[in-house]
Amino acid sequence: MIRIEDYPPGFEEDGRLRSAFMRELTLHVLNHPATAKVDGSKSAVSVPRTLIRYWHDPHEVPDDVAACLTSWDRLRSEGCQFRMFSDASAATYIGERYGPRHVKAFVRCRHPAMRCDYLRLCFVFAEGGLYVDADDVLLGDGWKTLFADDALKLQPLCYDIASAAMIPASRIWQGDLSTTDRIFYVNNDPLAAPAGHPVLQRALERATDKLLGDDPRPEIQSTTGPGNLTAALVAHARELVLADEPLDFVLLKDWDAIAETRWDLSYRGDARNWRNMDAVDSQH
Template identity: 35%
Template sequence: MNFEQNSKKDPLSKNERERSNFVKEFVQGYKEPNQIIKIYDTQIPKHIVHFWDDLTQLPQDVKECMESWRILEKSGFELQVFDENSAREFIKTHLGHRFVEAFNNCYHPSMKSDYFRYSYIFVKGGFYIDSDDVYHGKSIDHLFNDGRLKLQPFCYDIETSQMISSFDFIKPGANKWGWIFYFNTTPLIAARNHPIVERVLLNATLALEQDQKELPEVQATTGPGILTTSIQEIIFEEKHPEETMLVLHDWDNISTSKWHLSYRNDKRNWRLSNQQIYKSSKLTD
């Protein structure tokens, strides 16, 4: 699409537009490889990991979303739930002081959850899923048979302020002026030491170490923005990018994020607290 021929000004910077176009082309042109290269020919641990910063204030509706995954324990999966303190201790034990300091620089719980998921999956491997995602009961065993990174692509329409259905945006050539393509941070499924997870962990750490006059933007620092940038960097370096990660075109059949939850109406929702100091307090559900 030639945006210079469009009377509307492109809402994205040049780098953001290039990143969006990269995701569009990669997702729409993705083809499953005939075989997995050796470094990814390994199984992923069947660990399902959640994070909620303060489990003493876990909303009931969020708890119900998390509990929907417990049925997988019957299939050999292990569920783990971390809070801010246990996540910090995990990072301290496995990654050290520098990464703990970066975690401490995350000013909102959503940033802490982002940073922790990169840390955990890089160190241990497994399956991180947001605490507001609901499991629909479809088998996920096939996602653990090889060590590639598994992610779902997203597409947001600026003009309508709505997400675009994957059925519509994965079609080759599908695109509109206001569409922004990126990769979501949930689910995050990979074997330990995956190069993309390593890159996003390091990139997020560097971003959190920067001296800034104002609090950094959430998505660009720890969220989908920095994840997508990290994928772009690694894919450009790889000779066989399709063998590095698996694009989950049909993730909505397995799980969806429940939107109407109590916490989304207050400062626990990062969209309402972006670049603002967050202080935990007793909040009603």
């Protein structure tokens, strides 16, 4: 049982408390699966069969990235629509859907990965669908479950600080995994949701406020990336638990069986990889 009294309003802005709540939430979902609203048969709303991807320059997609994108092509025959965005088309979409304030926030995103983070929030909140990163390769047919109901679907992750490595996905669900020197959070890849989901609304508003704030170089992960989405999720989950309402999201246990990330891609060795960009920035 999550001790709500340990997490006062606004706790999500404290990294330690955010991680601790995320750990408790994972165990709560594991031990109380019936509390998650996963049956979309009672709802007129569902996750649209739209696949959203992003690459900043459509004229310079590396061959190895193109191969990853192509692996998803068989979803077309399953009735999925494809939406591929670039920096230019994302700016146009955001301007048409949201207006000048959000366009200004998008322009302040200082790296393609950050702009991709922001676009996925804008699109999935507005229209719903499934976003996957351009370096994800489709494996089996488990993807169909992502569209099966009206729940938001997110992948839980855990980073072990001492070993500087990710905890295997299967270990995250084990009850003996402590929060000491570990960061529990959700990834923003994949991101599957119906239009208008309150977690995405909160994440988009938080990212927009931070991008338009006083920080001249807002950090990617906490501003638009997984840290931002985790903050929105745990704040929303706290409200649901406090009101004794069912969860309207699912923490995925089997994403690794649906798709895998290719880590040996050529762009990871240069500034197109946001981690390399932040390493350069930290030296100045």
